[in-house]
Amino acid sequence: MDYVYAPGKNHLFVPGPVNIPEPVLRAMNRNNEDYRSPAIPAMTKTLLEDVKKIFKSTAGTTFLIPTTGTGAWESALTNTLSPGDRIVSFLIGQFSLLWIDQQQRLNFNVDVVESDWGQGANLDVLESKLASDGAHTIKAICIVHNETATGVTNDLSKVRFLLDKYKHPALLLVDGVSSICALDFRMDEWGVDVALTGSQKALSLPTGIGIICASPKALEASKTSKSVKVFFDWKDYLKFYKLGTYWPYTPSIQLLYGLRAALDLLFEEGLDNVIARHSRLGKATRLAVEAWGLKNCTQKEEWFSDTVTAVLVPSYIDSSEIVRRAWKRYNLSLGLGLNKVAGKVFRIGHLGNLNELQLLGCLAGVEMILKDVGYPVKLGSGVAAASAYLQNNIPLIPSRI
Amino acid sequence: MDYVYAPGKNHLFVPGPVNIPEPVLRAMNRNNEDYRSPAIPAMTKTLLEDVKKIFKSTAGTTFLIPTTGTGAWESALTNTLSPGDRIVSFLIGQFSLLWIDQQQRLNFNVDVVESDWGQGANLDVLESKLASDGAHTIKAICIVHNETATGVTNDLSKVRFLLDKYKHPALLLVDGVSSICALDFRMDEWGVDVALTGSQKALSLPTGIGIICASPKALEASKTSKSVKVFFDWKDYLKFYKLGTYWPYTPSIQLLYGLRAALDLLFEEGLDNVIARHSRLGKATRLAVEAWGLKNCTQKEEWFSDTVTAVLVPSYIDSSEIVRRAWKRYNLSLGLGLNKVAGKVFRIGHLGNLNELQLLGCLAGVEMILKDVGYPVKLGSGVAAASAYLQNNIPLIPSRI
């Protein structure tokens, strides 16, 4: 059954879930297996090791939890913090908002630092809070690396700089859902304590694994955390790691094989090449937006995101209509504007298993849709601007040289 | 990559995850999609409706949570109860033990009713507790319908009978992980308040969906529950149900299509025919065990399980060696004995997408393994006993008449 079949490929440009590589689809095309046989632990061991590499961590401990990003958030918070703990958390868009909502519902004392949607985390406010917190009442800083709703990337190295400057022991908890495997992310170098992502984002798998990396300091904190949890409790995982059987609950066999294949492809391409590819795709998209005469929701270049671009539309256009037409007429899936920016922005996700010609097809589609909805775009203009950049910057495919 | 490839089919007879039907594998063999397009909500609506049928419920509300059975347990408990609430819970094997452990860690006041492993829930004790609880301090009865570790099926209608007899308002929470879609389960008739299963059990999908059905009374209770939860909170689902978008978090597109296909197959076969098939497979297995001169871990016929048979081995044999040899020599996956019955039983799972000749192949394998480990079995004896029964009872395949 395919609800709403259309000829040709669906052009999937939402910022997740993203396109799955064919080799990964193949790897997952399999029957269930006994996860207690020697085979699955043997594979799991390689996964837990290799998955550290996408965080650029060697010191961390990884958890593959059968959940979504929301569950991964909950796991990060409840394992390291206790109810009532003070958290500094940045509200810059819909996903940071949802995380803050979760933090509050889990009974943490959330100190919200709000910015305009389209701006990054206000680190000046953070600095003043740290400066005045000699008593170390702040137990954790929670920040999204890349706010998927607005296409804003925060500078995590600055957060670390401030923590170090004030010798502040707060934990640094990072939502890397739309960044890890796509943007440069340096767990160990930046002193991140918990970082997390979801399988359906830049790793290009189906939804189903919340992927977490915890620093030694975070693991230490988990020993005294008083938050109530069972399903998300790291202790159960650590117990089974010691036993060498790895799984407190039944994992998805298909996702394990899929993750193995996804990591293999990632390492074959090279993580830094993957990041460079995302940089090209992001830059090309922004050049197209500029050529169309439209504005990026992201207000400053320092925050530009290489995984998602939120495009502001003129006030006489409803951006949701753009998304609807994309799907109804062009078999193109774009991201809606969410909450505060609903109707005002549409989003182009350019993360995961994607190449340049796919993006150019999307951009050509967006141009036609803009014309459909009455925006006076010059057809071809965005593609031309993006191509001019890409034609100079796309490398030869290493395996084909 | 296939760790540990062996020629021919793997004979998967653990009590979950189970064999996935080919049409379901096909349905899941697909790229990601935008879950916010009109297609996914349209399909989800049919899933939430149709999934009620596997619970035999019309009054219930269903939740498809991206988690495992353990998460589904947590969801059932934290949505309906508050910390400190008194629960009567039956300890009869490893999975009821794990659930009780979760109940305790979630700070409920668990009144454990223990039985020997191999016996069913002690309902006499339940009756005396209910009889003496005029104050209604018991807020919930937690019971596994089918204890997967020992192959024991409890009689839920008796539990309901007792609750009604004493006009007791306690909620009835049921783990149907290894029963629903295989054993006769009657949510509405038995007045079950929350029932749950996992996709990788009799539904014959990969792991990844915790499937929950909640009665109106359970939904009402959820409004006042004080347990802390976010990811497992039904409120978020109910909010999105009203919006018609259905998903507070990103679902697995593949599992949704897989669930659609699994339900279609289930209804094509007919749920009652599915249950009858499991009854045949269970009976045939038990006849084989008897013919081998071995004992069922389940101590009385009234508790015999049609989804899993735990076979006791003589004390001079280590049942784990049977499981190891099955895998190493015959490409057969059997279930280990767990915890108290480790080394003492091995388990044959006979649930999900399975037919009679598959089971007979497994039984023939078990006979050879028994001989391998020094048990004086008469080869062919179990197959003969099972076949004698099956040959009289297998119906023609309806689609092929």
Added chain:
Amino acid sequence: MDYVYAPGKNHLFVPGPVNIPEPVLRAMNRNNEDYRSPAIPAMTKTLLEDVKKIFKSTAGTTFLIPTTGTGAWESALTNTLSPGDRIVSFLIGQFSLLWIDQQQRLNFNVDVVESDWGQGANLDVLESKLASDGAHTIKAICIVHNETATGVTNDLSKVRFLLDKYKHPALLLVDGVSSICALDFRMDEWGVDVALTGSQKALSLPTGIGIICASPKALEASKTSKSVKVFFDWKDYLKFYKLGTYWPYTPSIQLLYGLRAALDLLFEEGLDNVIARHSRLGKATRLAVEAWGLKNCTQKEEWFSDTVTAVLVPSYIDSSEIVRRAWKRYNLSLGLGLNKVAGKVFRIGHLGNLNELQLLGCLAGVEMILKDVGYPVKLGSGVAAASAYLQNNIPLIPSRI
């Protein structure tokens, strides 16, 4: 194993084999089956009936032969003609050349009518041959509907007109390999006697089925044909059609299910909508070529092909280098120039399961490659020209309105 993996989708724009729709891939993802069970003949019956529709024939008899287009050619010739029979055959490109080579090697007396590569079949010469053939020495006219090497579509209705004008009984044998299911093809109306295609072309399946439709007149001719053949002999098929078992040799189970799915998708979209889609894709491609300042290998508009465009490059460019770079740098697969036009043209296949944004991605890629190889193209120009046309002409996707 993937030789030469590259990130993102491969952009497949050779004129066959073409992109397979996901639902067809799913349908083929299956184990073998006994082709003598009742299931396969039941399905085959529907296939033989439904496949007539892609020929727009009701009078014809269809054959699904486990072979390629070359084998289908051989089947068409050897079943209807005898060694020494005079055939008029048109040489207009590499594929008509190969068919003529086959005709000669099969010992027919081939009367070759040659045109420049880039021109259509010379029907004036045909008319003079028919006019002077009162003795009816010409037994068959062999013509490709669409020459895949040059992108030239012949007007079959004119051939029929001439045959009728001269009341000539010659059989009309048509290679529809790169036309059927994509271009307007009218077997019965045009009095075609044998038409054929291959599964890997516009039907969008893997290679493996030679699909043939034979008119009653062709079937009659087959009774007296003296050509030696066994594997390609229609008589064996007809014998098994009568028996209701359909298959003289073992068919590919996977391709049968795939063909069923492909036909279902085709009819869901509507054959005339499929043809209109190809018309849009062809027109858009030609507008891009024009915008680039390049010439179509096809010399006159009347012969323009909606399934493949052969683009002439300036003499200072080697078109093979374009194809090589497309693959090495952009993960784009274009068609080489073959034989006489090797190095002079590259080909864009735009047939099968393809939509407009896919094509625009390809065109954007071609622009960058042209620049790579030193052609002074204005980036975006072809996409702009194609988009201007497409934005006015793409219909809403019927299933999504």
Added chain:
Amino acid sequence: MDYVYAPGKNHLFVPGPVNIPEPVLRAMNRNNEDYRSPAIPAMTKTLLEDVKKIFKSTAGTTFLIPTTGTGAWESALTNTLSPGDRIVSFLIGQFSLLWIDQQQRLNFNVDVVESDWGQGANLDVLESKLASDGAHTIKAICIVHNETATGVTNDLSKVRFLLDKYKHPALLLVDGVSSICALDFRMDEWGVDVALTGSQKALSLPTGIGIICASPKALEASKTSKSVKVFFDWKDYLKFYKLGTYWPYTPSIQLLYGLRAALDLLFEEGLDNVIARHSRLGKATRLAVEAWGLKNCTQKEEWFSDTVTAVLVPSYIDSSEIVRRAWKRYNLSLGLGLNKVAGKVFRIGHLGNLNELQLLGCLAGVEMILKDVGYPVKLGSGVAAASAYLQNNIPLIPSRI
């Protein structure tokens, strides 16, 4: 769509097409590709080399022709012989009959040596023919290695012995359709000139590749053969081998990747281990037949086949009814009796990707069916006999030791 769905696995025990290993299904689960890119020739080169190993040939030249076994027959004959050439051919069952029919229709002078169905090729008659053919009028000996209709394996080394004894230069053409990759086959050692098989037999792929190995002597003969052929002409392949592009016609991309995976699995298991596995499966089947009190269609032990067993039923039973019930009641696919032995035998195919427990499930099914149709079988007897042998002879799975 699945015509006639039934729960659980289909038990596929026809002697082809056979069960496809999951890793091979995965390898074939892919979109089309440009077969003229560098990737496909690179892979093809490894295939042509590696496929020689299944023939145990180093001197041979291999052809992978997009056809079935019937087409492979035609290719073997028409490339090496000329019309009118005298062939000695053995008629021992339905498939040798069909080959002889083809030989006659291709206008060879066929000298048929007939045996009872159930007997092997009469080599005494061959010897007398060779002895009296000092003039070398016999140009070829055509023999099936394993007659699939009766389960008879011929001793090819004896044929070679006789040819050598009489220093006879006749070509030795062998149908290895149901033997190669399953039975011991030694192309070079036995001086076989052309051997052939089909992908859907012991190689365990879908139908679609006729696999041929030709000796240097056969290649030499092909230079002067006067048989008319185009599609099956080796010359076209040889031409493209020299060019390094390998394919005169479009190959099935999916089957090439599938063949690569199938060969990899074969070599991982080890060809001699594969042959030993078939030997075990054949022996076990025959022991079961004996235990049931039934007769093997094969009249002498020297001809027993390890890939297919044709079981004679008592005259009061219609063997077709056994096959029908197997499918309708047990989801078991058995082979029909064909032509002379229709109604008299049913066939159990035990070749390809199959293990012992699968076979025992089949045998248990056959027992129940025998009882269904009124044969007084002792249930379990065949399984017991087979198990007694297998339990002593199954090796540990090497990858799992």
